[in-house]
Amino acid sequence: MKIDKPELLEGYRIMRTIRDFEERVHKEFMTGQIPGFVHLYAGEEASASAICQQLGDQDTVSSTHRGHGHAIAKGCDVKGMMKEIFGRGEGLCGGKGGSMHIADLDVGMLGANGIVGAGSPIACGAALSAKTLKTGGLSVTFIGDGAFNQGTTSESMNLARVYDLPVLFVLEDNGYAESTSSSWSIGGHNPVRRAEGFGIEGTRVDGHDYFAVYRAAEEAIKAIRSGTGPRFIHIEFTRYYGHFEGDASSYKPLDEVKDERRYLDALKFFRARTTGGKMLKTEDLDAIDKEVEALIDASVVEARAAPVPDLSTLTTDVYLSY
């Protein structure tokens, strides 16, 4: 089926929001106002966008340390996210979590995660809830190429299979885990076959191609909703920035990074394809760009001005009651 115009515009809006958000966090980090570890998702936008826009309120996402894109795509409030990253009391998690722990259960975002490989078991649990409570929901777990080698990931794939859980396992292969190449770390070099080893059908797509990701997710989600259990997608793309802010990416060969923003850019591909094929008008996309720019600007202005958390919150929410 053709992806209709509102859906395309929505996909573009999410991708643009993620890109601008990350570019801006990169800049703000350099001014020294953002504490801790920040891992940027720029370059990987098509994955979160094309997948999460096909999810509903009943569906959940478990994310990674590189979670801003997943959070935005699943519907987290952008201003609340920016405040959280700045460590403000009005942040999405009250300033207690920061970049690595952004979550909003109201929109089905089960959290970015500081522990590599922790997301898949959580997604299995959410899928178990959906199945038991018959909500019709499914859960998506985003897995880095590094996380793909954790025992928790393999154990979760097996668990999802034996329980026929509605889980979509999405391997986000950006080529590196910190400085380690995924072409080395993933033994057997064939993630789809690894999934198939667990009896889970999988496919591999180019993550700079929004349409390819959309199609693969559409097919997988349809199958999962029909009750046939888990699916797997292996998405390949590049991350533009270092592993975290401050990493110079010197382990990447120069010819790999030199022209990546020119040739490996999901937003550029999207524009060329949709406007060239007359699916969308350039003005429509330009208008989205403007709106997103204003939103990100406002989010930073508000985050900077927002108060830090009240000291009394240091010991709240450890328990509901104690």
Next chain:
Amino acid sequence: MPVKSFREALNEAMRDEMRRDPTVIMLGEDIAGGMGAGGEQDAWGGVLGATKGLMPEFGRERVLDTPITESAFIGAAAGAALTGLRPVAQMMFVDFFGVCGDQIMNQMAKFRYMFGGKAKTPCVVRTLYGAGIGAASQHSQCLYPMITHIPGLKVVIPSSPYEAKGLMTQAIRDDDPVIFFEHNTMFDDKEEVPDEPYTIPFGVARTVREGKDVTIVAFGMMVGHAKTAADQMAKDGIECTVLDPRTTSPLDEDAIIASVKKTGRLIVVDEASPRCGMASDISAIVAEHAFEALKAPIKRVMPPHSPVPFASNLEKAYIPSVDGIKAAISAVMGQS
């Protein structure tokens, strides 16, 4: 004597032991860096750079970058230690103990005892700990009390570059499994460190400062805070002894008890979560063995019973401070 950073001191100890003993190997995520990649090799040298330069000198056969599989490679360190190697494995942050706990607490800790004394498990697990870098709840914990709780493991918490080098050398030469804690914020601390290899024995406390009025026991990062607080209080005429036990297992109980018998007052400063922590443990030991010597209730200076928060102001309020220690000193001296 040359001045070196905590990072350099650790690096030197590991390098010298690798030169001395060909069975010493290193395992960990990005401890060299660039594995399988087409760009710079040895690009990281570990997350804070402590293993930089080891791979170029000793090769990838002895300095092994690993996939992200803590259970597998830390378990492999245990298995290799059982069979002839002396692995130094790097469990990046101690928070990841949650991922590979079995291999540490049920395997390497227990081989020797369970096998009736027939096994040796000479391995070191290096790990980062501690708050102060804005890394929030899953990258800031001080799980040494939890690990000290497990019989069979030796637990080391160096408090300065000099200490780090001597204790690391001892850890690598030691025939038992050693969990070696390196504070996230201390890697750029500097002091004089000899070029030659030397060892610091486990279970022997260091007297950082001597004073007749109060005994302060502190660990790792908190040793510096305790010394600062004690130096400042000395201006008001209160003289504190600061003891750095260096290792929580074995623990130099005798030194602590002897000091409290002299001063009659005890403060324990511990960055770890308060419940079932080292501060409680040491308080119990002193209450049991030096009760009659106590002139004031024991004071524990600790963070609140909460995860480590992200926001900078909350994190600062979380970490035990010099002011908090000074207040405790005043309190045990009956001045508050």
